[in-house]
Amino acid sequence: MIAKVMVENDLNDTISSLTTSHDIEGHKPKHCLVIKAGQYSDKGVKTANEDAIGIRIPSGLMLTTKGVVAAISDGVSTAEAGAAASAISISNFLADYYSTPDLWSVQKSSTQVLTALNRWLYGLGQDYRDARRGYVCTLSALVFKSRHMHLFHVGDSRVYRYRNGTLDKLSQDHTSIVGNNQRYLARALGLDVNVEVDYRMLALEEGDLYLLTTDGVHDVVTDFEVEQKLALFSQTQQSSRSSKHSTDEKCDRFCHELVDSALNSGSQDNVSCQLLCIDSLPEQTIDEVYQHLSRLPFPPPLSVGMKLDGYTVVDVLHQSERSQVYLVSNQQDDLLCMKTPSVNYLDDAAYIERFLLESWIGKRINSPYVVSIAERDKQKSALYYLTEYLDGQLLSQWIKHNPTPDIQEVLALLKQLEIGVRAFHRKETLHQDLKPDNLILTKDGQLKIIDFGSCFIKGIAEISSPLERDQLLGTADYSAPESILGYQVTQSTDLYSIAVIAFEMLTGQLPFNGKQQACKSKLDFVRLEYIPSYQINPLIPIWMDDALKKALSVTPQQRQADCSEWLFEMTEPVNTWQRSMAKPALIERNPLLFWRSLSVFLGLAVVLLALF
Known part of the structure; x- marks a missing residue:
């Protein structure tokens, strides 16, 4: 199954300084997460391709909050539905990961998706007498968010990193050798109702190369050969700064050549690989962040009767060093609460960022026991946000x-x-x-x-x-x-x-x-x-x-x-x-008394030892 790189135009929203993918004019700034990617898959000598691959590179807000995802899967050859399992795993992981809440961490989002995906595959496989003959596949997925890479791995597909002339295997093969050197998967998606997925988080560096392969490739192409090929690719990358499309084509070509090398070396399996190159990482100076945050001016202190963007101040509900809260009415005479930042923090970028995050969080916490954020369709002329009025x-x-x-x-x-x-x-x-x-x-x-x-x-x-x-x-x-x-x-x-x-x-x-x-x-x-x-x-x-x-x-x-x-x-x-x-121990009930008693006991012991 050949899947090409997917690039999407997601909602161009801002999370204050966190949205490093757009500057104040809406154009891409000098420093943001840029990844060049390529992939290729071939059925090889087999009649059907049971591998599945996919890469998703979103833009705008989604690039900041969720990141870039690459995933590779290999349907288990002994499983009758291995090809379907790998296809389901890749398509669902790429779709469901981006559907998880923006507030969730990468680990939580991916773990939730993989747990649900594994149980679904296991349930589909119950039509088979032996679970190993059902919907079983491997999965290796990388999530690149901000300046870190998150790895999720189960099975015998592999993930490599090439950095500064050194190739490192980041994943571990979950296989067992039985009988005459026969290898069997010890862990895979769909094999059991519960699955243990390896997780690692590593810092990224510009110029890093990440390679994902199925066993049809790495079983016949040695790590030394892979290292030599990546070294040559890295040299060509450093010597020429090409456009995005030409660089992506180079990544595709590298994957195609690596697959051909595996086939020429006698691979008897499906062959697939993906290559991702870290071109640049998000980095902004405080001046750049402040310029982005200060697009909207702070409103002045308001008093009863004053208007802002069509809202009339009815009452001043709260005033402090950090903020003001007003009771306001709109043109339909609906009552709302307006929160504005304090001018005391006009030049404090961290304060402005946190103020902007307040409404962003409120829109994503949906509960009858949490105040709701009031939406505003028109453009704001100043920095504030609205909530429902609670009497x-x-x-x-x-x-x-x-x-x-x-x-x-x-x-x-x-x-x-x-x-x-x-x-x-x-x-x-x-x-x-x-x-x-x-x-x-x-x-x-x-x-x-x-x-x-x-x-x-x-x-x-x-x-x-x-x-x-x-x-x-x-x-x-x-x-x-x-x-x-x-x-x-x-x-x-x-x-x-x-x-x-x-x-x-x-x-x-x-x-x-x-x-x-x-x-x-x-x-x-x-x-x-x-x-x-x-x-x-x-x-x-x-x-x-x-x-x-x-x-x-x-x-x-x-x-x-x-x-x-x-x-x-x-x-x-x-x-x-x-x-x-179930009475707890003394150290839990009264830690101070426990340590005092222990000190007295040890002191007496020292005195007795000194005397005798």
Whole structure:
């Protein structure tokens, strides 16, 4: 199966400085990801070609958020549906990967697609008595995003990298030798309901050559021969800077010649290969990024009655050092909220980038418990974004007005919060600033998350930028220790913040007597004394406090696995005897007491050794 390179014109949108594929006039800048590619496949001496190959090189926003994908697959010769399996694998992987959310990381997107693809092939193969005779194939896929290459591999196809005169085999053959040196695939797509796929992430360098081959090629053409051919190709590339089309043709010609070499060497299998050349990598200076970000001017501070792009300011809802939020009405008298950046950060590129990301994230988080972004068809004259207007009160106000709340009412609100946060986590996005002031309770009793200013997006974090982005975000009283200390953040980080909110809703007080704000080191957090919530509010069950205390652990690994598990522990009573049998060790219950006791014991041991 011969598939030519696919180049697509995707939506030309911008994600602030992240969109390195277009400058302010809409033309391609000097520094962006440019990959020259070629591929070729032949049935060889066989009657049919069971190999499948495909490359997709998008443009615009898709090139930035998803990258370039190359994939090669070899249908297992002993499988009756091997050719169909390889064709399905390539076409579906190329299509489905680009259909995954932009917020997802490359690993998450590809793993989800491969898991679904494997189970589909396995299901199709159930019509055969032996799974090995069904829809079984190998798959090697490369995703080039920003300045990194992500490799996904299962089976005995191969991936090579040629860099600075050296050839490296990046993949490992998943084969087993049985009997008279007969090789069998130990891993492949469609072979079992579950599949283990190798994953690697490597940094790219300009001039890198990546070669993907099926076993019909590398079984007869030695690595030494491949290295010599790639060395010659690399020399011709460096000596002449040709146009894109001529370079792609050179890649095609190289693949054709390599396939011919395999056939001339006596290959008895289908023969396929792909070659990708890293021509340039995205790189921008801060001045270039700022020029791109500052296309739209900052609006001036607005007051009631003023108009901007047809929106009339009805009220000033919020003003701070970082932003302003206005209640505005459009020409149809619909009420909306308008958020504008503060002129204090007019020359701060990192701040502008994060402000632009807020609306971009909001459009991709679809949940009834998250404020929705209002679309605007006409061109904006200034930098701002619109959201739906929520008529209600902040959760911080609700807490003040309900010093002794009904526990069931609190649990009902926490359930809504958990669903809203789960919508972020499903898109590999962490909110990082969950607090009562970022939650609105509408008059009909619906809780909504209203702020995206501190979000961490795994998919965006993979994109390189010259900007020095803020790492310490959020509010000290509600942020997890790992967030404040600059450690790696996970979904457990948001769980900690939810637990703080829950504690405050139930007791009217912050946990740890509100001393967390002063913590600057891990030792400071370890020294915090947890006061049980039922001592403040006697109506709180002990088992509910256990769930709160666990979620407020200094160490993320000691918290619940996710927010759903925590909510279950908050709502479902657990037998006290069961809890006593599962009582955690002293180091988990009171780390400070454990280490103090251990120090005393070791000190006594030293004294005794000195005496005797």
